[in-house]
Amino acid sequence: MHIQKIGIFYFSGTGNTKIVANLYATEFQNKRFDTNLLPIEKILRKNIAPFMSDYDILGFGHPVHAFSAPKIFFDFLAKLPNVDNKKTFTFKTAGDPLCHGGSTSLVRNCLSKKGYKVFHESLIVMPANVVVKYDDSLIKQLYEVAVKKVKRGTEEILLGKINLQKNNLWLKIGTYLFNKAESSGASYFGKYLIASDLCNLCGKCIKDCPTRNISKHNENVIFGNKCTFCMRCVYNCPEGAISNKYMNFLVIKKGYNILNVINDPKIKGNYISHKTKGYFKHFYKYMSEY
Numbered sequence: 001m002h003i004q005k006i007g008i009f010y011f012s013g014t015g016n017t018k019i020v021a022n023l024y025a026t027e028f029q030n031k032r033f034d035t036n037l038l039p040i041e042k043i044l045r046k047n048i049a050p051f052m053s054d055y056d057i058l059g060f061g062h063p064v065h066a067f068s069a070p071k072i073f074f075d076f077l078a079k080l081p082n083v084d085n086k087k088t089f090t091f092k093t094a095g096d097p098l099c100h101g102g103s104t105s106l107v108r109n110c111l112s113k114k115g116y117k118v119f120h121e122s123l124i125v126m127p128a129n130v131v132v133k134y135d136d137s138l139i140k141q142l143y144e145v146a147v148k149k150v151k152r153g154t155e156e157i158l159l160g161k162i163n164l165q166k167n168n169l170w171l172k173i174g175t176y177l178f179n180k181a182e183s184s185g186a187s188y189f190g191k192y193l194i195a196s197d198l199c200n201l202c203g204k205c206i207k208d209c210p211t212r213n214i215s216k217h218n219e220n221v222i223f224g225n226k227c228t229f230c231m232r233c234v235y236n237c238p239e240g241a242i243s244n245k246y247m248n249f250l251v252i253k254k255g256y257n258i259l260n261v262i263n264d265p266k267i268k269g270n271y272i273s274h275k276t277k278g279y280f281k282h283f284y285k286y287m288s289e290y
């Protein structure tokens with residue numbers, strides 16, 4: 001097939017998946033393929049079905065949330081038009097390489113039912129945006145590995161190479177259970193978000209929330225029941241006014257923004273090696289494969 005145009009749909013709460021989607025787009029464009037980056041929250045907001053016939057290859061990317069994908073991503077998949085055997089690749093970003101399989105097959109099934117022929121799936125590990133802040137040298141190393149993995153991935157996609165992730169029983173059970181927990185966890189998380197007295201009603205969180213879950217009421221910022229657990233409002237409030245009444249242990253205390261680290265040439269990506277021991281030992285295998 002002669003490939004003319006590639007469309008990459010993605011959701012990104014705090015920027016990791018956006019960075020990876022951009023890496024894919026840049027790689028395809030460097031190879032002279034016309035490529036469009038399509039943030040799904042904008043498409044959902046406009047409530048118009050995207051024109052899939054414009055594209056010869058489609059990509060879909062999402063962050064992993066509790067072994068699964070965020071609700072907003074599944075909502076988007078549910079609204080996709082049917083197509084006829086459209087060549088499709090998927091990618092997901094997660095804070096840990098253990099997230100192989102799992103949500104990938106849920107997403108593949110949703111797409112396959114509508115005629116999207118998924119032939120290439122990738123896991124790109126990025127820093128976790130919850131609980132623990134990764135060391136700067138690990139953040140840099142994960143980014144550098146992501147660049148290499150995406151480069152290899154785009155080559156494989158253009159060659160039509162099949163790369164489907166395998167699911168073992170453990171992952172199937174984990175994904176099923178965590179997927180259920182994710183959807184109830186998201187509404188619970190959203191319900192207990194609060195804006196403190198530090199809030200100056202600048203309106204940024206209201207404008208930025210991907211699900212329009214935040215609004216102003218009687219000179220207060222309030223949160224509704226449509227939260228997709230993306231953490232964007234918590235990390236991006238300029239006043240640091242947003243927290244969660246019961247689940248604040250999930251929030252990285254110093255905030256989450258990796259662009260400074262990625263763009264700082266003084267930070268070396270050398271955290272993991274074959275000598276690494278302890279929790280991050282299993283990252284070495286992921287990092288050596290590209």
Ligand SMILES: Cc1cc2nc3c(=O)[nH]c(=O)nc-3n(C[C@H](O)[C@H](O)[C@H](O)COP(=O)(O)O)c2cc1C
Pocket residue numbers: 011012013014015016017018062063064065066067068093094095096097099126127128129130229230231
């Ligand atoms: C609610 C929530 C649940 C998460 N669950 C997982 C998980 O199960 N496994 C994992 O490896 N990372 C998990 N993460 C980390 C993210 O997948 C990871 O940081 C991702 O790259 C964030 O992408 P984004 O910046 O595009 O939103 C979770 C993050 C959030 C906010």
Ligand code: SF4
Pocket residue numbers: 195198199200201202203204205206221236237238239240241242
């Ligand atoms: S971004 Fe922060 S300061 Fe601005 S309205 Fe929202 S909570 Fe208030």
Ligand code: SF4
Pocket residue numbers: 190193208209210211212213214223226227228229230231232233234
């Ligand atoms: S309320 Fe905050 S965490 Fe929930 S979807 Fe909106 S921006 Fe994301």
